[in-house]
Amino acid sequence: MAESNLAFLNRLEGDSRKQQQAFIQNIASRLGRLNEGGIPEHPLKGAPDFWTSYELDYEERILRFMDNWRAAGGFTERLATYDELPVVIARTLRELGAQSLIRQNQPELAQLEFERILPELQHTVWSADKPQQALVAASQADAGIAIADYAVAYTGSVVMTSSKDKGRSVTLLPNIFIAIVPAERLKTR
Amino acid sequence: MKVSLFITCISDALFPPIGEAMTRLLARYGVKLHFPEVQTCCGQPAFNSGYWDEARASAKTILEAFEDSDFVIAPSGSCTGMIHHYYPKLFENDPILLEKSLQLQEKIFEFSQFLVQVLGVTDVGAVFPHKVTYHPSCHGTRLLGIKEEPMLLMSHVKGMELVPLPYAEDCCGFGGTFAIKMSNISGAMVEEKSQHVLETEAEVLVGLDMGCLLNIGGNLKFQGKPVRVMHLAELLYEGVKLK
Amino acid sequence: MSKPQGSSVKQRSETALKDEFLIDAVKFTTEKLKNGKLAATAEHGNWEEWRERGKLIRAHTIAHLDFYLNQFIENARAQGVHVHFAPEAKDAARIAVEIAKHHQAKSVVKSKSMVSEEVHINEAFEELGIESVESDLGEYIIQLANEPPSHIIIPAIHKNRYQIAELLSKEAGQTLPPETKVLAGFARQKLRDKFLEADIGLTGCNFGIAESGSVVIFENEGNARMVSTVPKTQITLMGMERLIPTWDDLEVMATLLPRSATGQKLTVYMSGITGPRRQSDGDGPEEMHIIIVDNGRSLQLGDPDFQELLNCIRCGACLNACPVYRHIGGHSYPGTYSGPIGAVLTPALNKNSGEWEDVANASSLCGACYEACPVKIPLHDMLVYLRNRKVEDGHTATGEKMAMKGFKVLMSSYKLYSKAVKMGQVGQKLLVRNGVIKSQLGPLKGWTAYRHIPALPTRSFREQWKALSTEVEASMPSMSSETKTRLEQMVLNRKKGGHE
Numbered sequence: 062m063a064e065s066n067l068a069f070l071n072r073l074e075g076d077s078r079k080q081q082q083a084f085i086q087n088i089a090s091r092l093g094r095l096n097e098g099g100i101p102e103h104p105l106k107g108a109p110d111f112w113t114s115y116e117l118d119y120e121e122r123i124l125r126f127m128d129n130w131r132a133a134g135g136f137t138e139r140l141a142t143y144d145e146l147p148v149v150i151a152r153t154l155r156e157l158g159a160q161s162l163i164r165q166n167q168p169e170l171a172q173l174e175f176e177r178i179l180p181e182l183q184h185t186v187w188s189a190d191k192p193q194q195a196l197v198a199a200s201q202a203d204a205g206i207a208i209a210d211y212a213v214a215y216t217g218s219v220v221m222t223s224s225k226d227k228g229r230s231v232t233l234l235p236n237i238f239i240a241i242v243p244a245e246r247l248k249t250r
Numbered sequence: 251m252k253v254s255l256f257i258t259c260i261s262d263a264l265f266p267p268i269g270e271a272m273t274r275l276l277a278r279y280g281v282k283l284h285f286p287e288v289q290t291c292c293g294q295p296a297f298n299s300g301y302w303d304e305a306r307a308s309a310k311t312i313l314e315a316f317e318d319s320d321f322v323i324a325p326s327g328s329c330t331g332m333i334h335h336y337y338p339k340l341f342e343n344d345p346i347l348l349e350k351s352l353q354l355q356e357k358i359f360e361f362s363q364f365l366v367q368v369l370g371v372t373d374v375g376a377v378f379p380h381k382v383t384y385h386p387s388c389h390g391t392r393l394l395g396i397k398e399e400p401m402l403l404m405s406h407v408k409g410m411e412l413v414p415l416p417y418a419e420d421c422c423g424f425g426g427t428f429a430i431k432m433s434n435i436s437g438a439m440v441e442e443k444s445q446h447v448l449e450t451e452a453e454v455l456v457g458l459d460m461g462c463l464l465n466i467g468g469n470l471k472f473q474g475k476p477v478r479v480m481h482l483a484e485l486l487y488e489g490v491k492l493k
Numbered sequence: 494m495s496k497p498q499g500s501s502v503k504q505r506s507e508t509a510l511k512d513e514f515l516i517d518a519v520k521f522t523t524e525k526l527k528n529g530k531l532a533a534t535a536e537h538g539n540w541e542e543w544r545e546r547g548k549l550i551r552a553h554t555i556a557h558l559d560f561y562l563n564q565f566i567e568n569a570r571a572q573g574v575h576v577h578f579a580p581e582a583k584d585a586a587r588i589a590v591e592i593a594k595h596h597q598a599k600s601v602v603k604s605k606s607m608v609s610e611e612v613h614i615n616e617a618f619e620e621l622g623i624e625s626v627e628s629d630l631g632e633y634i635i636q637l638a639n640e641p642p643s644h645i646i647i648p649a650i651h652k653n654r655y656q657i658a659e660l661l662s663k664e665a666g667q668t669l670p671p672e673t674k675v676l677a678g679f680a681r682q683k684l685r686d687k688f689l690e691a692d693i694g695l696t697g698c699n700f701g702i703a704e705s706g707s708v709v710i711f712e713n714e715g716n717a718r719m720v721s722t723v724p725k726t727q728i729t730l731m732g733m734e735r736l737i738p739t740w741d742d743l744e745v746m747a748t749l750l751p752r753s754a755t756g757q758k759l760t761v762y763m764s765g766i767t768g769p770r771r772q773s774d775g776d777g778p779e780e781m782h783i784i785i786v787d788n789g790r791s792l793q794l795g796d797p798d799f800q801e802l803l804n805c806i807r808c809g810a811c812l813n814a815c816p817v818y819r820h821i822g823g824h825s826y827p828g829t830y831s832g833p834i835g836a837v838l839t840p841a842l843n844k845n846s847g848e849w850e851d852v853a854n855a856s857s858l859c860g861a862c863y864e865a866c867p868v869k870i871p872l873h874d875m876l877v878y879l880r881n882r883k884v885e886d887g888h889t890a891t892g893e894k895m896a897m898k899g900f901k902v903l904m905s906s907y908k909l910y911s912k913a914v915k916m917g918q919v920g921q922k923l924l925v926r927n928g929v930i931k932s933q934l935g936p937l938k939g940w941t942a943y944r945h946i947p948a949l950p951t952r953s954f955r956e957q958w959k960a961l962s963t964e965v966e967a968s969m970p971s972m973s974s975e976t977k978t979r980l981e982q983m984v985l986n987r988k989k990g991g992h993e
Contacts, residue, residue, distance in 0.1 A: 069595050070575060070780075073588075080578040081566065084787070088733075089559035091794035101557040105549050107741030108748070109542050129758065189775030196723070196776060200689055216759040225773035229722045233715065250744075251972075251980055257954050259904075263914045264947060266954040270961055277965045280972030285958050290903075290910040298858060300880030300889070301897040308904035320984050336877075356987045368983065369976060392860035421816045425857025432503060432855050433939030438510055438820045439857070440943060468944025471929060 117249045122214040126247055129217020143169075150206070150239060151178045157237055159203035163187060166226035167208050169241075175206075187228040199230035204237035212242045215250045254284045254319035256312065256358065258326045259291040260460045261481075268325050268460065271487035272361060276323075278490070279369055283323070286315035292329040297336060299427050306340055313337075313350045321368065322358040325483055327390020328459050330360040335393050360390060361483055362399040362458060372402040376489025379409035383452035385443070385466065387459035388421050400458060400482055407489055413450040420446075424465040440469045447477060454478045456485050502855045506821040518653045519643075519822045526647070527813040529756020530865070537752065547749045548869040550742050551804035554703075554734075558794065558803075561703040561736050562785070568706025572768030575782045579612070582788045586617035589695070589728050592782060593623055596726055598692035602684075604710070604717035605629040606697025607645060607807060608730040608786050611829040614695065625695070626687045628716035630680050637664055643823025643831060646754045646809035651822050684716070694720035694778065698731040699806070700746055701783075704739045707767040708783065711750060711760040718762055727769065727778035733785050734803040740765075746806060749867035753808040789842030798878045799841050804868045805834055811872060814865035817855055827852055833862035833872045840879050846886045853879040911955065918949045 064072070089095070107113070117125060123139060130137045138149060150173070154162065161183040164170045176184050185198040199205065207227065211220035219240045223229045232238050253276075261268045273283050289312055293305035312333070316322045324330045337351035365371045384404065390396040404412055423429065423439025443466055447455050455470075455477050457463045467479035480488075509515055534540040554561050566576050579585035585608075593601065601618055603609060603625060615636075618625040627636040631648035635641065637660045642648030649657065658671035661679055669675055696717055700709045708729050710717045721727055737746060751757040770777030793799040812818050812832030823831035827850045828839030836856060840849040853876050862872040883889055903913050924930045930937070930946040940946065 064595065066595075073575060073577065073591075077575070077577050080580075081563075081576075084578045084580070084733075084785070085559050085563050087787075087791055088562065088794060091791060092556065092559060093795055094559065101553070101560055103553060103738050105546065105553070106739060108744045109539070109546050111539065111542070112744075133761065187775060189773055192775045199776075218759055218763075223774060223777065225775065228775045229718070230776045233718050233722055251977065251984075253980075259910075262954045263917070263949055266950055266952065266957055269954040270957070273961055273965055277969035279976060280970050281976075282966060282969065283962070285955065285962065287955060287958075288907050290905075290907050293904070296897055296900050296904075298877055298880070299893070299897065300877065300882070300884035301894075301900075302881055302884070304897045304901035304904075307901045311904065311907060321980065368980065370979060388857070388859035388861070392864055419861070421857050421859035421861065423816070423857055425859070428854065428857045430936070430939040431851075432506070432817075433942060434503065434510055435506055435817055435820055435855065436857065436939075437943040439816055442820075464947075465944065468940070468946060471945040472943060 112250070115250060117214055119244070122247050122249055123244060125214040126212060126217055126242075129214070133217055135217075146241065147173050147175075147178045150175070153239070154179060154182065154204055154237075157204070159237060161185070161202045162204045162206060163199050163202040163231050163235065164205070165207040165228065165231050169208050170206065187226065187231050189225040189228070195228060196230055196234075199228065199234040202235040204239060205231040205233075205235040206239040206241070207232055209240045209242045209246065212240075212247045213250060214247055251321075252284055252319045253281050253321045253323065254286055254316055256289060256292075256316065256322050256324040256329065257285070258324055258329045258460070260464065261325055264464070265460055265481065268481045268483050271481070271483040272323065272325060275374065275483060275487045275490065278374075279371065281369070284319065286319070289315035292332045293340070294329065294332045294336075295426050297332065297340065298425075302340060309337060309340060310347070313347060313354060316354055316357070317350065319357060321364070322354065323361055323364045324358065325361045325481055326459050326461070327360045327387050327394050327396055328461055330358055330363075331389040331393035333358050360394060360396060360458060362403055363394070363396060366399040366402055373406035374403065374486050374490055376407045376486050377409050377492050378407050378485060378489035380454050381411045381413060381450075381452045382454045382456055382485070383413045383415045383447060383450040384418070385415055385422065385447070385455060385457040385462060386418055387457060387462045388419075390458050391419070396458065403482065403486065404456075407486070410489075413452050416446045416449055417442075418446075422462045422466050424461045426461065429465060436465075440465055444469045444473065444475070448475060452477065454480055454485070456480050456482055458482055501850055502821075502825055502827065502852050505825040506855070509821045509825050512822075514653060514656070515651050515822050516820065518651055520819055522647060522650045523813040523819050526755055526809070527865075530753055530810055530813065531756075533752040533756040533758065537748070537758075543745065543748055544867055544869050547745050547806075547867055548804060550737060550745055551806070551868050552801065554736050554738060555794070555800060555803045558734065558736070561738055562733060565701050565703040565706055565736055566785075568704065569701075569768070569783060570706070572706050573781070574706065574768050575780070577782060577784045579784050579786045579788070582612040582786070585612040585730060585784050585786050585788075586614055588782075588784050589614055589730075590617050590621060590623075592726065592728060593618065593693055594621065596692060598623055598726070600687070600691045601625040601693045601695055602628050602687045602691035602720055602724065603695035604697065604712065604720045605632055605648075606695070606730050607642075607829060608697055608732050609695065610642060611788060612730070612786065614730070626684070626691070628684050628687065628714075628720060629712075630677060630714060630716075633680055633684065634660055637661070641824070641829070644809060644812055645807055645830065645832070645834070646812075651824065688716075688719040688723050691720075691724045693726045693728060694722075694724035696721050696727065696729045698729050698735055698783075699750070700743060701731055701736045702738075702740055702743060702765070703736050705767055707765050709743060710764045710766070711747075711762070712764075713755075713757075713761045715762055718764055721764065721766055721778065722776055725779050727781045729766075729781070729783045731783055731785055732790060733787050734790050734805075750806055750808050753806075753810040753865070753867040789844070792844055793841060799837075799875060801870050802837060802841055802875060804870055805838075806868060807834075808867060810865040810867060811862035814861040815856075816859065816861065817857065821855070825855075833876075834870075837872055837875045837879065841875075846879075846883045847888045849879070849883060849888070853883070911953070914949065914953050918951060918953075921949055 163185040209219040293308035297305035341347040422443040423436040429436040615625045627633045634649040644650040654671040662669045769781035818832040860873040925948040
């Protein structure tokens with residue numbers, strides 16, 4: 062009879078724990094240590110000082126981000142207020158011919174009332190309660206929309222984390238990805 | 251003040267005019283060159299092929315030859331680089347010879363380095379009305395960091411048109427025994443280098459290393475191309491004689 | 494999957510050198526990548542400082558690999574990751590297959606991983622009838638061609654778009670034009686289904702972050718995200734040395750790697766994965782495994798000549814800088830890895846130098862690889878050390894050993910050396926015509942097939958020295974006092990321990 066999953070994983074873990082000792086010991090003895098030794102000091106951690114003090118001001122960050130994003134082949138627009146968002150997003154999605162939209166389960170996105178401004182689209186909200194359905198919806202949606210956790214001006218990147226309300230699939234599976242970046246979350250590096 | 255010449259095996263056997271050019275050129279600055287005759291070869295051919303015992307036998311003659319010199323000058327970035335970069339490794343298990351290697355490291359200079367860094371000379375007063383292109387040898391540039399010195403010296407040569415060599419930093423394919431062992435690959439590399447030289451339409455190809463110049467020059471001759479191949483010392487000396 | 498015929502680099506390169514398509518394709522792309530790197534690093538500035546920092550961080554990590562690997566493993570386990578150990582390549586394949594079998598997997602979709610190539614994972618899956626599909630476009634193309642990758646970053650570098658169009662057309666069952674957009678579009682559509690249906694997602698790992706047990710993946714296509722998001726089970730293969738201590742250190746790697754590999758400021762995606770999906774998450778794999786691979790890496794630890802080899806961040810910059818690689822392409826090299834890093838790594842991972850082939854000889858030691866390396870690995874030195882190992886182990890040709898013994902005898906004594914030169918001056922008369930030697934006999938052949946050798950002058954420099962120095966001494970000016978002072982000062986600085 063086939064092993065249950067738990068039994069399988071436990072067996073593998075047992076093997077692995079046994080091997081870990083030998084594996085690490087091999088490394089330590091080759092490095093000339095009898096045992097692991099204490100926590101090593103890592104004085105030159107991270108980027109050099111001249112870099113960690115590098116900062117662009119607010120305006121420069123926005124311009125730099127947009128330049129980089131465009132250079133990488135993306136589209137970007139700058140809006141003065143949140144109020145402008147629904148109109149711009151609606152226009153964009155219509156221009157791109159999107160027929161379906163999936164959004165993260167974020168209150169800021171709910172406030173934008175996509176269902177109302179784009180009634181002709183099929184709308185889904187990411188829900189961790191029904192993962193199978195959510196995945197299918199994401200894989201079939203033309204567009205995914207999320208609010209970025211952060212953005213980085215120097216490289217032109219948006220930073221997304223995942224959680225119960227923020228599925229990885231929303232920013233991954235649809236052909237179109239729209240990230241809303243609150244400017245105050247835009248860092249230099 | 252003992253300034254000695256490390257002629258290198260290639261220049262000794264194949265290109266005596268280079269040694270002569272160096273001797274006469276440096277004499278103009280009051281530098282009397284010594285030639286300790288026990289020197290044979292820096293040992294690089296054996297060292298690079300992995301034969302370190304054999305390399306040591308040769309390298310010992312170099313350590314002995316220049317033991318009491320204050321400065322040593324070599325017409326080769328490759329041989330000079332061998333001493334700077336690898337002698338300490340070669341002799342790491344011999345405290346006495348290791349010490350000699352470290353001392354030699356401090357006193358040995360490639361030719362253009364000596365002129366510029368030691369003598370402080372950038373204009374030898376040469377006149378050389380020809381179209382010239384320069385090949386920067388790999389060991390000289392990458393191991394010894396020789397980039398400015400030859401350019402400074404050449405920039406002051408009157409009448410000379412220095413044309414940049416396309417893809418100059420690409421290796422010419424010599425690599426010592428590599429040229430024999432992997433002759434097909436080396437051949438492809440030198441053909442490419444010759445191609446770039448010919449693109450410049452230069453009359454003269456100048457460099458700091460006879461290994462490279464023997465390689466590129468040999469291929470150009472093989473192709474029947476009349477490009478003249480010179481070591482920088484030869485070019486500068488001829489330029490000074492012309493005046 | 495096999496490499497072209499020929500049991501040595503020399504033989505395989507013979508084939509490559511005659512393949513114009515190959516040479517053109519490789520030249521074109523390596524030059525583009527090399528120039529991209531130069532432009533990106535110049536724009537960013539302070540590149541030497543970044544390289545030094547990168548080197549120090551990686552060297553520190555390797556010097557304390559026992560601590561950091563252990564920290565990584567414990568943190569990963571704490572996040573629910575199942576960690577496994579593969580002392581050898583076959584162990585990695587065995588464990589991955591066991592996981593697949595247990596889950597009754599029918600298909601695996603994988604993102605780019607050189608370690609997966611090293612352990613021949615696709616063959617292992619295929620032996621059991623499990624489909625394993627490459628999702629990186631370059632890897633997908635060569636999988637269709639049944640070839641191994643020929644470059645660490647651009648696996649299909651040796652193919653031009655006409656060849657690619659041909660391969661994809663066969664797969665599509667219709668003729669596709671050799672246009673990038675169309676070809677990529679076809680692959681994208683084909684792979685989409687694979688992502689959504691695969692039972693297992695297999696990824697590599699650019700960096701493991703010890704402080705959190707996270708796996709960081711750099712990619713441009715989004716396929717690694719797909720592979721690590723959709724399938725229920727994820728297996729990540731990680732070389733045991735691919736670690737950095739902290740997220741702060743990742744900033745340095747993220748600065749060095751993309752610029753060195755392709756000239757980008759950052760890859761399109763950089764993913765940080767810390768464990769499988771959490772209880773409350775709606776997606777991500779339910780089960781995540783990391784297989785840590787040794788396969789000869791630990792042999793480098795404690796070896797002062799080769800420990801730095803483990804600093805490598807697999808950026809491929811050395812391949813793009815190497816004139817030899819550019820001429821012979823990746824398939825001329827034995828083993829999984831090509832270019833300068835491959836020329837050192839493939840032998841170094843195998844402690845039996847008798848099996849090393851001649852790959853360490855396929856280098857002119859120009860040092861371009863060292864210059865290009867973002868973490869300053871002295872690959873050009875390591876190639877010489879490998880050659881030395883082979884000699885010390887007695888695995889070189891007798892003819893060569895004899896020649897070197899001859900070299901030793903001649904060069905130990907200037908008298909013998911001078912005699913030899915004299916003999917050459919006399920003996921060459923048989924071969925010299927019009928001042929050059931063209932003969933392609935015997936040992937000369939490799940040289941004279943491409944070059945003429947100048948005749949040895951009748952008198953060597955040292956034979957001329959006495960007359961020359963006497964003449965020069967008689968007429969030379971004396972050294973100016975400024976020059977004298979200058980030289981004396983230099984010598985003085987030296988004796989105090991100063992360096993020029």
